[in-house]
Amino acid sequence: MYQRTFNKAQQSIEDGQILSPFLLRSAHQVLLSFGQGIDKNPGQFKIEQNYLSNKA
Known part of the structure; x- marks a missing residue:
């Protein structure tokens, strides 16, 4: 799931979409x-x- 989501976001950026909100x-x-x-x-x-x- 994580890898698929990352790959989809990466492909969007490679296709010209900017890293945006x-x-x-x-x-x-x-x-x-x-x-x-x-x-x-x-x-x-x-x-x-x-x-x-900061409590242990």
């Missing part, structure tokens, strides 16, 4: 359209901030 969201939508990611807003940018902790 549209292309990134399209690839993201394909990757998250199956399995665990389906409820994670496939094809959309995150709007909430991540928090990283």
Whole structure:
């Protein structure tokens, strides 16, 4: 799945499409359209901030 999505994005770029938010969201939508990611807003940018902790 990942390799197929990457290859499709790469082919789009080779065909003249620029690396754009549209292309990134399209690839993201394909990757998250199956399995665990389906409820994670496939094809959309995150709007909430991540928090990283220094706790071990």
